[in-house]
Structure formats: structure tokens, C-alpha cells
Amino acid sequence: MNEFTVPVVDISAYVDPAGTAEARAAAARSFDAAARTVGFVQVLGHGIPTAVTDAFGAALDSFFGLPLEAKKSYRTPPEINRGYSPPKTESLSLSLGLAPSNRMHDFFEAFNVGAARSDYPGVDLPVVDYAENVWPEEADGFREAVAAYFDEAGRVARTLTTMFADALGLPPGFFERYTDHSLDVLRMNNYALPPGEVTLDGDLTGMGEHTDYGIVTVLWADQVRGLQVLGRDGAWHDVMPADGALLINLGDLMARWTNERWMSTLHRVKPPIVEGCIERRRSAAFFHDGNIDAVIETLPTCLDADGTSAYPPVTVGEHIRAKLAGSRAGVANTEAEREAARVLAARPA
Template sequence: MPSSQSDPFEVPLIDISPYVVGGADQDKARVAAEVDHACRTVGFIQIRGHGVPADVSSGLAEAMDDFFGLPMETKSGYRIEGANRGYSPPKSESLSLSLGVESATRMNDFFEAFNVGTEARSFTELELSEEDYGINLWPAVPGFTERVENYYAHGERVARTLTTIFEDALGLTPGFFESITDHSIDVLRMNNYALPEGTVTLDGELKGMGEHTDFGLVTVLWADQVEGLQVLGSDRRWHDVWPVDGALLVNLGDLTARLTNDRWMSTLHRVAPPVVNGTIKRRRSAAFFHDGNVDAVIATLPSFQDDSGLEYKSITVRDHIKAKLAGSRQGKSNAAAGREAARVLSAAELEIKQ
């Protein structure tokens, strides 16, 4: 992303191809060191060399266009109450409540979304509940399922490649992440940030997507090269981020922060309305969330414990995600997100002073 002398914040661009195509050990070590530095200092990365073909990404974008271009009445027929699947209409969520941060107007995020993900029945050898995963509801849009599933497979591959890099970067035993992700809750959330003319008031309370951290281990994000995504830097200021040509954005989730006791931060981000001349400019994104096994117990790893006693308490992936979703989708403030909420409020105080 662009930067200036007055705005030194920058999301590092890293070529991960040595892990994708099988590079030399020294090249992998360089990539792992770059990822460690990025995760310690920014929490967001841009990656190239990820191996996702351009036609797969463009196919995903076209599938999103086909679905989100449907009449609202048709799209609303794919809404599944209480499940992290299907359609979410505008103003049905408030991501800031997943952190326990009250916004002036509840459920005011104006994006619309469509979610698909891994189903419990995918793991026939395990006794898992679809209440923890969810059944996909595919829209009757020609070619939608095939194009989305094609991208989904690549998103999963990239996420697992990244966790392999994480093992090297953190000095963990090979296979550690596989042990907590072999029946991972994975979700692809396709977002649309444009609404029909006349359906929204452009005022100070309008949010594209409220400030939040992602729930799981790692997120792989495809996005348009349109402003809107903002990342909270260590300076407590919000910085604009968008992908360079051919790159994917990557950010860490809460569970990785818990594992590393915040050596690697689950970086706060939000989407501001991309308003141009009084009109919301269209922006699309698709986030692949790699969240971990529903029954995995996440605790600070021994190598990241210290004498401060501030390490996170143990929690299952199930309980963590349940609390976060209760905030964003059900309007129940998440009281367990104290560290993240404090950072949001600190940034807000700074904005008021400026």
C-alpha cells in the first residue's frame, strides 16, 4: 500500500513461493523471518507467490456479482437465522460488539455478505455437530457453486501453507497447527459494500464494517483495489490498506494471538464507507477464515509464557467463536475481549483529540 514520510505505516509484501513450489531451505528461512517480523510489528501481510490463478479469483468475483446483483427479496431467501452460513443483509450485524465495544447504533454495519464453509459431515470418521459448523445453502445462480468452491479450495491451501510458515517462524514442532486444524471450522465470507441508491443515509453513524479482530487463526483476504479497509497501527491511528496487483492480504486472528501471548497481534481493522461525491463506491472482498478444530483447546504456548502472569486463559475454539458471533450477530456484547476493546477505545480517544 502507498505510504509517505508523514504516514510510515506499511503492510509488508512477502513472496511465499518457496513454501508453495518447494524452495531451498535458506529461502524458506528468509520467508519465515519476514513473516515473523510482519506479525510482530503490523499483524497484516500482503502475499505474492500464493499460487491462486488469476482466473480463479476473477471467477469468484464474477460469482459474487451474480449473487449480490439479485433482488433483495431473492437474496433474503438464503438467510439462515442463527447460523454462520447463507446471506446476511445490510445492517444485520455489528462487528464492534464482538469486542464488547458499544457503537452509537447497534446493527449498523452496511455491508451484505454470503457465507459458505466446511461442514461437520465432511469428517465422516468424527462425531461432530452441524451446530458448530453449519450446512451450506447454495443459491440457484448458474455456476455460482462451482466458481466459489474452486476458490475455496485454494483459500484453504493458502491458509494451511501459511500455518506451515508460522511453525517455522515461531520455532514450533512441525505438524503443530495440523494437530489443531485437521477438522477446522473454515468459512469463506463474501462481502459487498454497495447498496442501491436511496437505501442508506450518509451520516456519521454509517459504517461499512465496524472495528473488530478476526476470530480464528489466520485470514486470507481477496479484495478489490478500492479504499475502505483500515488497519489500526501501533501509533493508535487507522491506516488505509488495499492489495497490490496479484496480492492477497493476510491477517492474524485472536487464537494465534492467544497462542503467542500477543507476540503476534490479532490486528484491529474496520471498513470505512468508501464515499465519493456523496455516493458509496462499490467494494468487494472475500475472507477465508481458518479457525481451528471446534474442540481444540487454545492456550498460551510454553515458549511464550513469561513472569507477568498476563497470558490468556485456555479456551476452546467452540466457546471463543460462540462468544464472538453472539456479539456480531446477536447484539450481545462480548465481555471476554478486554485487550482488543481497550485498543479500540484508545484509538477512538486519539481521534477525538485530533
Template sequence: MQDGTDFEVPTIDIGPYVRSGSAADRAAVAAAMDDACRRVGFMQIQGHGVPDDVVAGLAAAIDAFFGLDAEEKRRWVRPPGENRGYTPPRSESLSLSLGVEQASRMNDFFEAYNVGRSLSDYPWIDLPEPLAEHYAENTWPAVPGFEQHVSAWFAEAERVAETLTRIFADALGLPADLFDDLTGHGIKVLRMNNYALPEGTAVEVDGDLVGMGEHTDYGIVTVLWADREPGLQVLGRDGAWHDVLPEPGALLVNLGDLTARLTNERWMSTLHRVKPPLVGGTIRRRRSAAFFHDGDADAVVAPLAGLLEPHESPLYDPVTIDQHMRAKLAGSRAGVRNADAVRESARVLGAV
């Protein structure tokens, strides 16, 4: 996919990994993945094997929940530290996770609902507080079919993410179990997003209209289903923001901060934002669902020695995934500017 400039979001058919293809076909996929991750860090994937009825079920579940009235949706708000349940509009500012101030804090107008893997999914693990906070139990709204459809999508997105990390290992020329060692009890969160404003409220937005502020995702890899509606923009290596529209049947995939750290920015996490068009004072509704594959809370992440060139120095100090995630979430959800995201914020501030 191209947007009329030299910027391109590559399309990769991962079918050879999904269907146990030949070694040659898998090598071709891994090479294409390495190229995409070096140049863009964002791609469209086909051949993922997610059934159409599972996609339709997810869309129906999103419509059913976000179609409830505001008072009913607010019943499902959870404490910010739990990263579960309902997030009302204008209660987050994703740019603060990068340490970048918006014109107005907590100005992102999207609303969301989060579910994820809980400690009960990993009965063999005994994590102390505060690490256990990343694995809060889910609450399911009283919407017919919601839990069933969302759970079906979650399982498919999780499978796709695990397939992608196997491709990543091959693309980097590293042991196949590299990412398995970081994700045995991974933090895995599905965030369903709705971009819309009640009629007549768009003109009241303070400052520049922000659907979801500029940010990088926090973990290893994100698998995104999205409407074919405009709004998603990716920051290219040219320092400009580029529109990205999903191809029919494709899933969007982008790299997160932990992968950038592991590869010493051979592959960089993808800066992106959502700027839905404002037409006649109203917002064209847009839906998405982002599955975050984020690794074990107690795992330590640092640049891999095997990927460093001779005399190349690590760009990042070792950090636990818990520490990294906590700083990011404190920015986006609690309004605490993340002072540690120096490299990422410099890219945003240099954008044109």
C-alpha cells in the same frame, strides 16, 4: 505498502513454501513472517499460486449473487447461529464482537454470503451439539456457476491458509505440525462481502457511516481477496487507523485472536474495519472474500509454554475454540456485547 506514515503493511513472497524452495529461501520467508506478525499482524502475500481464472470466477460469482434483487437474496438467509447463507445489510455489528458499542446497533451496511466446511467433510468426527453447530451444511443459491466458482476459490484459499500455518510454525521455531493438531476438523468459513447501498439510502445511515465495524478476526489466520478500492483500514501500534489497498495480484493476510492467544501476544490479532468513501451521497462499490481458518471446535487454546519468556505470565486463560467463537458470533450476529474481549476492546477505545 506504506500510507505516508511510518505504518507499513509488509509484502511477503511465500513462493518458496508453495514451490518447495530451498531451506535457506524458506528460512528467509519465515523470518520475514515473524517480523511482519510482530510489527503489524497484517501483510500482503505474493507467490501464493492461486490461478487468475479462479480469482476471476470468484469475482463473477460475487457479482452474480449480489446483483440479484433484495427479495431473492433474502430467500437464502439462514439462522444466525449457523453462520451460513445470506446476511442482509444492517443485520450485524462487528464491533460488538469486541464488546464495543456502536452509535447504533446492527449498523454495518455490508451484505454477505457464507459457506464453509460441514460435518459431512469430516466423516471420522462425531461432535456433540452444540459444537456441531459450527459445521452446518451449505446452501447454494440458484445462480449459474456460483457453487462451482466459489468452491474452486474455497479450495485455493484453504491451501494458502494451510501453507501460512506451516510458515507460522517455522517462524515461531515450533514443531511443523503445531497447527495441524488444532485443525484436523477445523471450522473454515468463506465470507463473501458486498459494500454498497441502494441509490439514495446512504444519507439515512444512523450515526457514523460503517461498512464493517472495527473488529479482530476470531480464528488462526484470515486470507482475504479484495477489490483495489479504498475502505479497508488497519489499526497500527501507533493507535491510528491506516488505509490499506491490496497490491495487484496480492492476497491480504491477517492474524486472528487464536494466534494472539497461542503466542501470548508476541503476535497480535489485527484490528481492522471498513469505511468506504461516501462521494456525492453514494458509496463506491467494494467486494471482498475472507477465508477464515479457525481451528477445531473442541480444541483448547492457551498461550504456548515454549513461547513464554522467563517469568512471563500467560495473558489468557485456556478456552475451547467453540467457547471463543460462540462469544464472538453472539456479538456480531445476535447483538450480545462480548464482555470477554477486554484486551481487544481496550485497543479500539484507545485509537485516535
């Protein structure tokens, strides 16, 4: 059996205005091959300055280092995908309809910011989906550092969709009309608990098995074990970012668009345990999900030979709301049979 590896793709030809057509075509081919086989990609040449990511990492430390009660003051209702989520208040497996007794058991804590209604003046958007952000006053410099990284990650996501159009043989700018008021969210995660707060019994879940919901995810993460990806061999494999790399994976909407030519790869986070303690791990996922009212249906070039698709059309809003109702509100998603079946196949009998 071949060793599992996450392919590396240099996208600098798409970032640099002087990038040649030949270099762009080579990057697009490489990404297409990776999306067909693994679904996770190490991306280099993304152009995010180290100063931005350093300040961003410090901002995460500043907020997550606050007392729990201070962090809890920034909680929002489950339907508002903003603010703070304490440990054991979510279950990502429920976004696929999977989790024992609908138990909210993922031990990570998180803070979410996203594209707000005020970011798209003149567009009539639902307040719940495009909620205004809450910003912790106790964490010095948090808002400025997070906003700077949010802008950079969004640029990378839009650069990637430009490359996606080339890789899929679509007209230039194809995805722009689906993303000009995109439902973008940056989720900052912290995997660390005080000693003695949990029992390290082998069943502790950092973040349950799930696929990402939207078009593409741009992931910044520490070089610490924990992230695991489900390979085509049916086994879970550890993945860590290479030096200077961002991890890129595709969401359900891209799998629907391409009729699974490109997969939304299942992944999870298992806590790295060193000498009986959980080793701290930070990550930040920028979810580029598309316009809330965009209708996603299989691309004509990706239909089956008989002209059919594995997926019916769905709006971005319908799909995302069903997923969030599972992970954040404990309502099992009944519309994710294909992804759930892949998780169940990978679990021990």
C-alpha cells in the same frame, strides 16, 4: 513518525515443492517481523490461478446482483454461520463488546459458506458449528466458482500455518493436530447500497472495528479504499491489496497462542464515498479457525519471563461462539477486554 506500510512476504518457497530451506527460512523471518509489528501482511507467490479468482469475482457479482428478496431467501438463524446476511443485520463491534445501544448498523451484505460436518466423515462434530451449506440456485455457476476458491484459500491458509511453525521455532506440522477438522468459513462481502437508501453523514459504518476470531484470515479484495487497520501509533490507516496479492491477518487465537508476540490487529471498513455515492467494494475473507474442540493456550516459548500469560486457556468453540453471538445475534462479548481497550483508545474523545 514512520509511514505506515503493510509488509510484503513472498511465500512461493512454501508453495513450490522445489523451494529451498534457505528461501523458506527467509520468508518465515519476514513474516515473523511483520506479525510482530503490523499484524497485516501482503502475500505474494500464493499460487492461486487468476482464472480461479476471476471466476470467483464473477460469482460474487452474480449473487449480489440478485433482487434483495431473492437473497433474503437464503438467510439462516444467527447461530448458523451460513447463508445470506442483509445490510444492517450485524455489528462487528459487538464481537468486542462495543457498539452504541447494541445497534446492528454495519451496512455490508454477505454470504457465508464453510466446512460442513459431511466434509469430515467419521468425526463427531456439532451440527450448528459445522452446518451444511446453502447454495443460491439463481446465481449461475456460483457453487462451482466459490467451491474452487474455497479450496484454494484453504490451501493457502494451511501453507501459512506450516510457515508459522517455522517462524515460531515449533516442530514441523505443529498446527496440524489443531486444524485437521478446522472450523473454516468463507465470508463474501459486498459494500454497495442504492443511491438515497442511506444518509452519508460521516457515521456510516461499512464494517465496525473488530479483530478476526481464529488463527489466520486470507483476504481477497478489490483495489478500492475502505479497509482500515489500527497501527501501533493508535491511528487508522487505509490498506489496499497490491497487484496479485492476498491480504493476510492474524486472529485472536494466534494472539492467545503467542501471548501477543503476534497481534490480532484491529481493523474496520469505512465506506469509500465518491461524489456523494458509496463506491462499490467487494471482499472475501477465508477464516481458518481451527478444530472446534482444540484447546488454545500460550505456547511455552511465548510465556512472560515469570512463566505467565495474558490469556487463560480456551477452546476454539468457546471463543468463536462468544464472538459470533456479538456480531450476528447482538449479544455484546464480555470476554474481549484487551481488544476493546485498543479500539476505545483510538476513538476521538
